[in-house]
Amino acid sequence: MTTAITTTSTTELDALAAAAAAAAPVWRAADAATRASWLRAAADALDAHADELVEIADAETRLGATRLRGEVGRTTGQLRLFATVVEEGSYLELTVDDADASAAPPRPELRRMLVGVGPVAVFSASNFPFAFSVAGGDTASALAAGNPVIVKAHSGHPRLSERTAAIVAAALVDAGAPEGSLALVEGREAGNALVQHPVIQAAGFTGSLGGGRALFDLAAGRPDPIPFYGELGSVNPVVITPAAVAARGEALAQGLVGSFTLGVGQFCTKPGVVFVPDGAGFEDRVAGFAAGSSGGPLLTDRITAAFPSGIEHLEADASVTVVTHGLPAEPGSAQPVVLSTDAAAVASRPETLLEECFGPVTLLVRYSSDDELHAALEAVPGSLTATLHSEPSDDVAAVLEVLTRKAGRVLFAGWPTGVAVTWSQQHGGPWPATTSLHTSVGATAIRRFLRPVVFQDAPEALLPEVLRDASLATLPHRRNGVLHTGR
Amino acid sequence: MTTAITTTSTTELDALAAAAAAAAPVWRAADAATRASWLRAAADALDAHADELVEIADAETRLGATRLRGEVGRTTGQLRLFATVVEEGSYLELTVDDADASAAPPRPELRRMLVGVGPVAVFSASNFPFAFSVAGGDTASALAAGNPVIVKAHSGHPRLSERTAAIVAAALVDAGAPEGSLALVEGREAGNALVQHPVIQAAGFTGSLGGGRALFDLAAGRPDPIPFYGELGSVNPVVITPAAVAARGEALAQGLVGSFTLGVGQFCTKPGVVFVPDGAGFEDRVAGFAAGSSGGPLLTDRITAAFPSGIEHLEADASVTVVTHGLPAEPGSAQPVVLSTDAAAVASRPETLLEECFGPVTLLVRYSSDDELHAALEAVPGSLTATLHSEPSDDVAAVLEVLTRKAGRVLFAGWPTGVAVTWSQQHGGPWPATTSLHTSVGATAIRRFLRPVVFQDAPEALLPEVLRDASLATLPHRRNGVLHTGR
Structure with a gap:
């Protein structure tokens, strides 16, 4: 089967980026229950369309319906794991140091958390058309972190990419998320423009060493370099x-x-x-x-x-x-x-x-x-x-x-094929396995799309909700160096 | 005062890098008490030589004895904070998922921790000859993470750099740390070679936008790019x-x-x-x-x-x-x-x-x-x-x-000059403030020099000590998604 290659124009990309930029503060400000509900809505919509999606995917990738149906389950399970991660709250790394007037010099009050970096670019993979593609681990973790996502479709499965993006984008909006939460671009030039777009604050990638290196270089060569989280190749x-x-x-x-x-x-x-x-x-x-x-x-x-x-x-x-x-x-x-x-x-x-x-x-x-x-x-x-x-x-x-x-x-037993999507999973390694000290699978993949902000001597009314004392009582956090589970 | 400019040769750098590479497994394997004792030994040695060091620093930087003495205290306090961070153990991000034979597909046992990345390059700053220089925050956090350090001396205070490095290196070895734990290189060419040296796995930098960008580009342009954590400039x-x-x-x-x-x-x-x-x-x-x-x-x-x-x-x-x-x-x-x-x-x-x-x-x-x-x-x-x-x-x-x-x-009160060295501090921001989503001050600066490793179905005897059940009982960790303080 051949599909005419679609290429997203610069004008179209600018419009998608503007929508993502407008959506970013909404995602960042959404509370845990809301953001988790959006992730679950995306998962539910994919499950509901599994038959249709598997059929398209099999035609485009020849991976077989059984394997592909399993991959849909893995993908929706991944979205739901990240909903749980958001609700659990450890990923925020909430940390409070109370003021200490007796210290030399006196210490202010500091309250720290992680917040979304802003719109994220995701480059999808050929070999996992669901789990490492439009609604895969990079997208799930970027959304969970509170960021809109623009996905570069893989040329190996364009129809699947378009259909998956349409289903997820609609499900997100239906669940109350803003327009611009998830978008798709197609074509190599659009991908190159995407990773260099001023609105984009980080990128995830799964693919070849050559393709990944080229995009890494574009990300690092920007006037304002952005983190590029690529999984490029591994001999295992x-x-x-x-x-x-x-x-x-x-x-x-x-x-x-x-x-x-x-x-x-x-x-x-x-x-x-x-x-x-x-x-x-x-x-x-x-x-x-x-x-x-x-x-x-x-x-x-x-x-x-x-x-x-x-x-x-x-x-x-x-x-x-x-x-x-x-x-x-x-x-x-x-x-x-x-x-x-x-x-x-x-x-x-x-x-x-x-x-x-x-x-x-x-x-x-x-x-x-x-x-x-x-x-x-x-x-x-x-x-x-x-x-x-x-x-x-x-x-x-x-x-x-x-x-x-x-x-x-x-x-120490078994074989490396098969990557459990859990809290502790590590799917990443020294160059060229990945380009960063992070994982693209498992709960901590969310850390790639977050940045720390600390609030110094903030009036309670101006603090983000999660950093107020009432929230800390029920959330994992550290206070004056001591870890509390919030239970 | 002028000082003859010393330049570390390629041969000398290779020897220092080889020593750092040999020291790396020893630092990585050192238990918390040992590594903390090494950091405190470095702090004690600096305090013991404070008079001498302040005199050299004042002659080279004109910052004044009072300010400089305070900066020595900040620097040794920082080394001691990181000793506490190492002992507390949260920085290891210990995470265990028990095996689940009933899952589809069945899940193996996974035990995850962070380990040191390997030898780190630190580029010291002109304006903080102690706190952001040879034994400053980058060095303290890299050592705490379990990595040897090679510092590029700032040309603004060469004698101080040499003396500080000699004192700290001797204190580390006297405390039982391996040779090669801390070394110094001098000269711009040596700095450029350092950030590109195959042994170096990450770099920290505090300085100008121009100088930092040039080194960032060298780090990103390596055959195997490494993370470059630079603090480049800020209008605040x-x-x-x-x-x-x-x-x-x-x-x-x-x-x-x-x-x-x-x-x-x-x-x-x-x-x-x-x-x-x-x-x-x-x-x-x-x-x-x-x-x-x-x-x-x-x-x-x-x-x-x-x-x-x-x-x-x-x-x-x-x-x-x-x-x-x-x-x-x-x-x-x-x-x-x-x-x-x-x-x-x-x-x-x-x-x-x-x-x-x-x-x-x-x-x-x-x-x-x-x-x-x-x-x-x-x-x-x-x-x-x-x-x-x-x-x-x-x-x-x-x-x-x-x-x-x-x-x-x-x-929300006061003024930004003055950066408390605490658990929650965030000293970093979007480009060009820093080149990464991390801080160079405060406890979490250690995350920059760590990478995750997960052990799958490991026999207990082959697990790192901290990942065995007996250790987990007293260390902060997550097990099957649930956070435990280890208290």
């Missing part, structure tokens, strides 16, 4: 110890194959590089499961057609061999493939061997000593996740130190 | 209503003169632009106090010599008149001056009239209607502070909305 290293192979090699091999082929290898948390002990027979076990694995069509014909060239790029390295291919692919589908190399090659040519490769492929890296393993791990770029499969008998302190430095989520 | 708007002039005009005029001439007008929170009601006689009252005010030498001969050109730049605007000068200046001193203009001029030429002007000068801006005031306020650049002097009879909602959007600290 896995380390398996000899003891783990001995104890549960078969289960590990099966789990790995399931994870790197999940969703045809198009998850940002796909395990792309797996450090395995040399001579332990683990490659053969992986080959056994991978040979029976199925691929499928990738998001678009162009991405599917490009998949083999990424493999060829890896195979061009003299150290790389093919462990196995998966089941033969239908025409227009990607066939799973497992490659292998050795730790010394990775340590010396990381820019060749450790580039993220979209699709059902993983690279096994043989190591024969701790020193080899550590040298190769140090060459791994910042990642969203790192996974360690070890046994209690292993001394993994040194490996764990490196993995914790390289990734935002460290797993 | 003040709004005075007609009712406030009527009720307490004399006290306000006296307070304003005291604030804009404090420290010879060299505070980053100096009230630089003051919106006053036209025809209320406030200018005459300010003139009365300002005519008797004294100036003094600015930080260096070069800055003192440049002061009149900043005034001339403002006076060149046809709307600007001189309200009064202060007492005649000694040779080599800056004479206070009060200028005035009108709100319409400010709204139409903000880039000329609202540029930060270092030294004892302030600009009174007459307004004759709310519309005029609002239009001019919208033109004010992001600032560290905004001050509103009003009376209960005033309707200030619209003014307050703008001021809260423009500044990180909003005052």
Whole structure:
């Protein structure tokens, strides 16, 4: 299916930005119950239109109705989690220091909170047309923080983007939110203009390293730079110890194959590089499961057609061999493939061997000593996740130190595909995994779109409601250094 | 006094960076009591050498022994506050979600905390040779977060920088911290290399808009961009209503003169632009106090010599008149001056009239209607502070909305000079006040140098000590969405 490409003009963008700017003070001033009700109204509207949206999404992304229906649930659950976060109130970081006339110099009264930064730009992703797109995590957390959002539609699913934006924008207005709360722009030029627009105060992005870097540079190059929260790419290293192979090699091999082929290898948390002990027979076990694995069509014909060239790029390295291919692919589908190399090659040519490769492929890296393993791990770029499969008998302190430095989520069981949307989730890591010290999934993603303001010696009548003593009694806050739960 | 300019070579910087990289895991792993003891050891050493340090600082900055001694106290108090912050533990943002096998999909156990980002670069300021320099707030918060620091000395006080660094570095090592915990580099080229050095993971800066922007661009232009937390400049708007002039005009005029001439007008929170009601006689009252005010030498001969050109730049605007000068200046001193203009001029030429002007000068801006005031306020650049002097009879909602959007600290009494170092302080604001959504003063400054890591399904033995259940019992944390104080 092809859709005519729509491009938002500069004049249209200016109008949308003006509406967002006008909506911003309303969102910022909305109390917790109101803002939470707006988020839930958006979630309810998406659920009510799930059948229609899944059908459009499947036609545009080929991800399949089952997966896409699950993603709608994840997306509406995410909006509802942020409604809860807003109601709970910790995200405001309410902090009061009472005046102290006896201090030298005397201290004024200070009451601090976080407030929305203003209109936010969100660049949606190709591989999660719901959860990381128009009404995804960036949008949900930006709205929850009290900011209108302008989304740049992904060119891979324009009809879905338009329909989702229309449904959510209408639901917000119906629930009482101002016009201008959510808008959509389309086309690359409009996206570039969006991140540079004076009204926009922060941006969220999920996508490629190249595209993300270009937008990051535009955001940083503004006369008034703004924070750009991008998730750009991740190889998600896995380390398996000899003891783990001995104890549960078969289960590990099966789990790995399931994870790197999940969703045809198009998850940002796909395990792309797996450090395995040399001579332990683990490659053969992986080959056994991978040979029976199925691929499928990738998001678009162009991405599917490009998949083999990424493999060829890896195979061009003299150290790389093919462990196995998966089941033969239908025409227009990607066939799973497992490659292998050795730790010394990775340590010396990381820019060749450790580039993220979209699709059902993983690279096994043989190591024969701790020193080899550590040298190769140090060459791994910042990642969203790192996974360690070890046994209690292993001394993994040194490996764990490196993995914790390289990734935002460290797993000790299971596989990195699958990102629970919870209070503690961390979906972000050192460059190039993300461009900031924040997460794009989970409750604390809201912090990206908030800025602190402290009120000094304010008359109670001029304080925001949440900073008055009556509100503090029921909200989490810190007073004179002491944390109170508000319960 | 002149001091030969020392420049740290690339080879020297590499060695210092390697030492910082080696120290980083030790700082990151140090428990709260240990890290707090290191911060207090640094504070104690500075206090013990206060006489010597104040003498060097006075010779290099001409700020006077009394002010400088107070600044030493502020600096050591700041180090001790961060020791308390480390011990209290909220800064770790400990968050646990227990596993939930009944969820769809099943949820793993997640345990999240913040950890140090790694070695931090700190660029020290000219106007606070202690509190915003080698052992100032950026350094204290970076160390508290568990990171070694490399400071770029300010060229305005090289001997003080060297001596402070030597004292603190020795105190840290004597207290058990690793070599490489604190180092100093000198020279502009070394500073540029520092912010681009692969070992450096974040940078703090206090200084000029031009210098800060150049370093920000270097940080953002790295192959792996790093966060750059800069405080670049602020005009600190003040709004005075007609009712406030009527009720307490004399006290306000006296307070304003005291604030804009404090420290010879060299505070980053100096009230630089003051919106006053036209025809209320406030200018005459300010003139009365300002005519008797004294100036003094600015930080260096070069800055003192440049002061009149900043005034001339403002006076060149046809709307600007001189309200009064202060007492005649000694040779080599800056004479206070009060200028005035009108709100319409400010709204139409903000880039000329609202540029930060270092030294004892302030600009009174007459307004004759709310519309005029609002239009001019919208033109004010992001600032560290905004001050509103009003009376209960005033309707200030619209003014307050703008001021809260423009500044990180909003005052309702007193004057913005003077920044209490407390849990709630916010010293930061929209660009160009600062380059980030964070503060450089107060307890939460520590967040700038931390990154989140979540551990999924970790065996207890492999968890960091603070994330084990036994630690959580006594530390602030969130579990399954519920906040606990740990008391």
